[in-house]
Amino acid sequence: MEKRRVYMDYAATTPMKKEVLDAMLPYYxxxxxxxxxxxxxGREVKGCLDEARDQVAKLINAQSSEIYFTGGGSEADNWAIKGVAFANKEKGNHIITTKIEHHAVLHTCEYLEKHHGFEITYLDVDSEGRIDLEELKNSITDKTILISVMFxxxxxxxxxxxxxxxxIAKERGVLFHTDGVQAIGNVHIDVKDLGVDLMAMSAHKIYGPKGVGALYIRKGVKLHSIVHGGAQEKRRRAGTENMAGIVGFGKAAEIARVNLNENIKRLTELKERLINGVLEKIPYTRVNGSLDHRLPGNTSFCFEFIEGESLLLSLDMMGIAGSSGSACTSGSLDPSHVLMAIGLKHEIAHGSLRLSLGYKNTEEDVDYVLEALPKIVDRLRQMSPLYEKVAKGGNE
Known part of the structure; x- marks a missing residue:
């Protein structure tokens, strides 16, 4: 088969759209x-800063005054959690989060737990990765000041x-933060209707530049600053504004809002084509996550009897870029904390593959993957003594 280049790692980062780059260039x-x-x-760029703030706000139905620009999604998560913790420690020291959060949230909670005496409850999730609302309710105490659950x-x-x-958070008088980095531009978000108090966002997940993000802070939320210095961002986040990045974020947010329905429909169709094809062509395969409550462009699989790192390298040789839920690619022998939290065994979790779709992907890309992937999985399985036993009719 003829080799082509197929990027299916949009959950990691996205290419900047031309309109975004064109909007940014004058600010350099x-x-x-x-x-x-x-x-x-100064005045001529100040107006552009306000316009970008308005563009990001409209994407999530917030007020412009509730958008604060940051250096990325991780900073926004850190600010939300530490800011609430330090501003409300007289009220309580208990924070509730989940076992499947991004490390920007988990490591921040661990820091507060280890160095500042906060108590953290890490909620379990079911086999699809969703929390139990009753467990959430039962975990809230009179010391709970924040619930942080990713979107x-x-x-x-x-x-x-x-x-x-x-x-639930509103009824119990607890602030609610959500990591919205993967969600913005992929699902409809109305922070007012959803009852969200704080939400982290990142530009490079929606075809904007890297190194710029934002934190939505509902009007009236008490929050300590974690970056001190100048009076930028209404004295809440110091540092000379990254004007080119912020303008790029604003433009990317505007494009995402205008194209949202079309984007959801197209990516959902491609996702279903990919999932159905993989399940049809490759035995001993499972889909990770919920099929009913899922991002439109996300697919995640576990293939028994193989290692995710070998799979990624083999796909890369065919020009296909994906990622593994297994941390082995970063030098750890432990599988993904997310896959372990949904109840997968170590040996199955190690054979994981995430293929996340974006605006440049086509049906031809999906078909190319569906032609290459089964051959790669089969070749890698032929090296496994466990698979050989199963293939010969033995017990798994």
Whole structure:
């Protein structure tokens, strides 16, 4: 088969769209002023900062004044959790999160637990990666100050019951933060309707630049700053604004909002074509995550009797870019914490593959993967003594 280049790792990062780059370029040269300056050079970019803030706000139905730009999604998550923790420690020291959060959330909670005496409850998830709302309710105490549950999981694509969580949080007088990095631009988000108090976002997941994100902070939420210095972002987040990045984020958010329905429909069709094809062509395969509550462009599989790292390298040789839920690619022997949390055995979790789709993917790309992947899996399984036993009719 003729080799082609197929990028299916959009959950990791996305290419910038041309319109986004074109919007950014003037801010590297002609429009170079500091938005905090009072002279004309500063004033002409200050207006563009306000416009970008409005574009991001419209994507999630927030007020412009509730959007605060950051250096990325991880900073936004850190700010939300630490900011609430330090601002509300007189009220309580208990935070509730889940076992499948991104490490920007998990490591922040572990830091508060280890160095500042906070108590953290890590909720279990079911086999699809969704939390139990009753367990959430039962975990809330009079010391609980924050619930932090991601909107959609970056590995398995499962979308959590955000509106129900927001209702529970409001009824119990607890703030609700969600990591929305994977969700924005992929699902409809209305922070007012969902009852979200804080939400982290990142530009490079929606065809914008890397190194810029935002935190939605509902008006009235008490929050400590974690970056001190100047008076930028209404004195809540110091540092001269990354104007080119912020303008790029704004443009990417505007494009995502305008194209959202079309994007959801197209990616859902490609996702279903890929999932159905993989399950039909490759035995001893499971889909990770929920099929009913799932991001439109996410697919995640586990293939028994193989290692995810070998699979990724083999796919790369065929020009296909994906990722593994297994941490072995970063030098660890432990499988993904997400896959372990949904109840997979170590030996199955090690054979994981995430293929996440985006705007450049086509049906031809999916068909190319469906032609290459079964051959690669079969070749790798031929090297496994466990698979040989199963193939000969032995017990698994």
């Amino acid at each position: 040269n002609d429009l170079f002023g500091n938005a905090s300056s009072v002279h004309a050079f 959609a999981n970056n590995e398995i694509g499962t979308v959590e019951p955000i509106k129900e969580i927001g209702q």
